[in-house]
Amino acid sequence: MAQLLQLCLLASSLFALSFKATSSSSSSSGDGHGLESLHFALYQHETINKTGYIIVNGPAGAAVGQTTTPFGTVFAFQDPMTVAANMSSKVVAIAEGTSITSSFDGLRSISIAKITLRLKNRKGSISIVGGTHNIKPADHPVVGGTGDFMFVQGYVTSSPVDLKGLTVTYKIVFHLYWPPYAKKFSLHDKHILPPPPPPPTTAMQIHFTLYQQETINKTLYLIVKGVTGPDTSPTTPPFGSLFVNQDLLTISPNSSSKVVGVAEGVSITSSLDGLINVVTEKITLELKHYKGSISMLGTAHNIEVFDLPVVGGTGDFMFVQGYIKPSLLTFDSPDIVYRLEFHLYWPPYVADHFSY
Secondary structure, rough: OHHHHHHHHHHOOOOOOOOOOOEEEEEOOOOOEEEEEEEEEEEEEEEOOOOOOEEEEEEEOOOOOOOOEEEEOEEEEEEEEOOOOOOOOEEEEEEEEEEEEEEOOEEEEEEEEEEEEEOOOOEEEEEEEEEEEOOOOOEEEEEEEEEEEEEEEEEEEEEEOOOOOOOOEEEEEEEEOOOOHHHOOOOOOOOOOOOOOOOOHHHHHHHHEEEEEEEEEEEEEEOOOOOEOOOOOOOOOOEEEEEEEEEEEOOOOOOOOOEEEEEEEEEEEEOOOOOOOEEEEEEEEOOOOOOOEEEEEEEOOOOOOOOOOEEEEEOOOOOOOEEEEEEEEEEEEOOOEEEEEEEEEEHHHHHHHOOO
């Protein structure tokens, strides 16, 4: 069993970096503005049956070996990230997410993760999705961020450092870039009530609130029960629990109010206390001036307020960036209502070259 989990840990890992966090500036091509960048390394430590667990054993493909897991194996993790390879060094980040073995040779997996960072001068989160190789370095695109990492782009490179024993270590190197227009938006006034959204022809940013109506065993279902941790209530499922939802979005907390959207997604419990979930979700919206969809990838807390990065969009939300802030409004089992604050931004080139 230890070997099986060690292999899954290898398949799941995404992050690390020797803490040479440096901020550099280089000129961007074409517009003459500086492109801010940040490059550093951390180390991700994953311990079998403590911070990383197999949730579902794969049904086919390669047998379990030193570097392979069966095709379709589902793994979940919540790992500390330190400034040095020594596990006792300072913890400055947490990596939580899931991976699924995606090749029949058992060497590759699709990984989805959120890294929460508390660096000296920057705090926030980065969302990552991509393919991981069990025995080779792998690059993972950064698809979104929150806090000081809003608008961030770039990639992280994961490399195995030590794969022996119950705790395995990976080096994660971050290559992060902010486009010039990111400086036009303040990241420190996001809790201030924004003005009403402007007409779509002049919009560079819009802010609005909707309400997500969720009912256990009607619009939200537990697909796979987790392997460890609490199981005391619907707000604290076991670690690794997999949920799927299709919820209506309304303009007020009343479930009978006007429906203007649908939220469809998958979440996996990614904390041992059962309160945090890695969320991938698509929200389809039909507003007065805007129609299309928004995709999100990040983590959400069952009780506290979290920011979910917006990683893409379609229709009138093509090129959109920003974040959504969900918060629990009411919980009268089986009915749950979440308040969703949307904070959406379009890069300048969208207004210059595209008409909505």
